[in-house]
Amino acid sequence: MAISGNDNFRGRALGLKDLAEYQDGSVVSRTLIDKKVGTITLFAFDEGQGLSEHTAPYDAFVYVFDGDAEVIISGSSHTLSSGQMIIMPAGKPHAVRAIRRFKMMLVMIRS
Numbered sequence: 381m382a383i384s385g386n387d388n389f390r391g392r393a394l395g396l397k398d399l400a401e402y403q404d405g406s407v408v409s410r411t412l413i414d415k416k417v418g419t420i421t422l423f424a425f426d427e428g429q430g431l432s433e434h435t436a437p438y439d440a441f442v443y444v445f446d447g448d449a450e451v452i453i454s455g456s457s458h459t460l461s462s463g464q465m466i467i468m469p470a471g472k473p474h475a476v477r478a479i480r481r482f483k484m485m486l487v488m489i490r491s
Contacts, residue, residue, distance in 0.1 A: 447482025
């Protein structure tokens with residue numbers, strides 16, 4: 381099921397895999413909720429693509445729902461596959477890289 385960018389997600393049963401599409405050589409993101417207290421964002425990473433090392437002031441929950449990813453937290457590498465999650469601690473440097481194409485949900489609670 382294709383979902384257009386302007387659809388309202390509230391009150392609809394949808395599959396996560398349908399909401400972020402892979403694009404060759406790219407990282408695609410789609411924000412589902414963006415509130416003062418937190419965000420929920422979906423990402424689709426093509427193989428070899430990633431997010432460079434950075435820090436965030438809040439814990440970030442990552443759930444991989446397709447493919448395989450490497451998540452590096454403070455220099456320690458973690459391999460995640462579909463159905464696995466990790467919490468990236470606030471203030472710790474972290475990076476994400478696609479071992480093979482993968483999709484993830486990022487939940488950040490600010491309050």
